[in-house]
Amino acid sequence: MADVPPPDRPDGPSHEPSSISDEELESFLREAAEGGGAPAPKEPSARARMVAARLREQEQPTPWRGPQPAPKPRRRWGAVVGVVALAAVAVIALRPSLVTDYLPGGEAKATASPAPLPAETARPSGAPGDTGGSEQATRDAPFRGSPALRWAEGADAIELPEAKAVAGMSRADAELALRRTKEFLVAANLDPDVIAGGRPDEALDLLDPEAQKDLLPDQRRGLREPSREHDPVGLFSRFDPDEVRLAGDVVKVRGRMSLAGGKPGEIKVHADYTFVYPLVRADGGDHVERTIVRREITTLLLDPDRWYATPGKLAIHEYKVNTFNTACAVYDGYLHPVFPEDRERATGPSVDPYDRSGELRDTQGEECGTVTRT
Template identity: 30%
Template structure:
């Protein structure tokens, strides 16, 4: 399995083989793409705010939560540059904005007050494992020797802060919102069916009805793309090497004000580590590190508690830069060279601090 020091050395050797002019062009292409994306986002936000002020947003006379005023959903573009060997590792960043058209979905979402909502299962719940040779011997953990070795297992890693009355909400409301947020995280990043490219039903049913309508409609229109908000490996690219998924991170509790609306804002920042291998090839086991970040708003509207993911995205490494379907295509040690190379100085995938890098970024070993 790759480790940071070895991959750093190999990455630097490869970079040294690229002449300065070529490196300059690579950096320029990445910077240009990032600037263009930011200009597009700023224009969309200005148009959205103008529509809101004129009473045209959300289809409800301009009154609605901030997510209804956000327009567009742009996956960050990946710069096309000279290829480097894939095993150097990359971080592929997906950060969607939210759009909420009025699409009707027949099945109602799970109500927040529902007492018996069970969080989506850990991939371990459905895993079927062939007995290993040398039964009786404890196999080495695929997380051994990495920071993930000390992380919590599964949903236990999505620990929530203590509920308290805040932002105009009661302690009971905040507790319900925290519980639903934990369920959303669990469904987005631990549900086996979702992770292996299936329909993200476990996540969909937990969304607010309006946001859920958009989510379902997007999935129908973009069947060849991964669903927004969740982690999904491209079908046929990976199998889980263990029943365990490691999770580490934090949730910060704060408040927000948006016009006449106020409530609680949750800032999410986690690392989720998967041990996967090529289908039928346990000898190719690697660790894939996802770094989900985002914000969730909790507020009351028309007498009900709303839990609304305001921003919700994740980076993953090692993953291929060559694909644009938003699925994770893990990079194994024997993966062929890619045609799109990572950019920038290698980033530590186990660093919990949020990184503003855009596109397909070089990473240290996992």
């Protein structure tokens, strides 16, 4: 956690025959979907075994990286590892669509666009439910199988709360603080040039050089010479353009923003957002991997009559980040999505990167673990 208060002024597939008919399996699946208690058939059909085999082939453990003991905490988790393979009938009982999507008429159901989620206004009570995580993302459908499929896109997903006068400052000041915070989030996480490895100059220009003497020099140093102590991914979402590029032009976003007053002349804006980036290798190929970044940031808009501050500029009171499906122990200023051929054996705990119900995770050491899905 980087907590930097501003200074105040001095004054202030199997093909063998099945003993279970398709009609029996269909009846079982229908009863399972409706919550019935019918016992499972003794043997799944060939289609069921084919689906389960494909699921097992896709399950590979991969790493996550815990936070570094640096002034600006950041945590990374590696690529997705599937839940332990279950018997075919058990898997299908939980998700009948694994079979029904392959029956006549099922494909259209599988590809239908789900209804978008309403805006997030408070901390969720739990992680999103199963959203077909075994369904493979493609260039044309890069969010298939992800909860982010129902999330809003890009800057439009960052909605501003109602402004009000706080801490002796006007409603217009609060509106400015909210707007500047959104501008920073967009410039730092959604600017296509920044995502493609460019310098986040627009975001840096929103920060106050007067209120925080070290922040801007530290960030510029990290962009020039990234290291574990000065890694710009703490604030900016950047990928190596020689390695990967976005699959399409959409980044999914979900989160919320709130306004509060601090000390007199100090407006605080707290933002908690998760960004989902679908990526493909820069040298070609159709395989899509998603990197997920959750950020919490608290910005300050200060009254220059009471604080050493530049009018209209933001100070950063605190920021934290968790990153998921990115290589462990790499401090080169970029996030590195992990593709199947690059996956490592993971030893740490599993994490759901879409679970926004709790605080950002704060672990110790350099452990690598797994994420349950991307």
